[in-house]
Amino acid sequence: MRFLFCLTVVTLIALSSPQTAVAQPGGDPDNGKDVYKVCRACHQVGPGAKNGIGPILNGIVGRKAGTIAGFTYSEANTEAGAKGVVWTEDNLLKYLENPAAFMPGNKMVFAGVKNESDRRDLIAYLKQQLEN
Numbered sequence: 001m002r003f004l005f006c007l008t009v010v011t012l013i014a015l016s017s018p019q020t021a022v023a024q025p026g027g028d029p030d031n032g033k034d035v036y037k038v039c040r041a042c043h044q045v046g047p048g049a050k051n052g053i054g055p056i057l058n059g060i061v062g063r064k065a066g067t068i069a070g071f072t073y074s075e076a077n078t079e080a081g082a083k084g085v086v087w088t089e090d091n092l093l094k095y096l097e098n099p100a101a102f103m104p105g106n107k108m109v110f111a112g113v114k115n116e117s118d119r120r121d122l123i124a125y126l127k128q129q130l131e132n
Helices: 002-016 029-038 075-082 088-095 116-127
Strands: none
Touching: 029 116, 088 116
């Protein structure tokens, strides 16, 4: 009986304690904002975002590839959009791991975000960035 009581207490403490290191199923947008720092040399988000070296990322989740007005995409990205590639969370998860492998010939010179949890967090952050 004493063992059962101790196990119950330990379980309750574990469930009530903040768990900062556990990834949220849909991603943690707060951590995603930190992960985004590797993107901002080329991409802008938020109100007033503009195309730069890369296109703005507002509204990227759910958008067809290669379709931001005023940005000159690689042929590979434009063709992907013409073939119906949409930046779903799953496609972004794969693309952000290794852009060159996901879309050979694209212009993005970036090794990728290797940590899956960080990619999920980044996508959660990008989902918060609405169209301009």
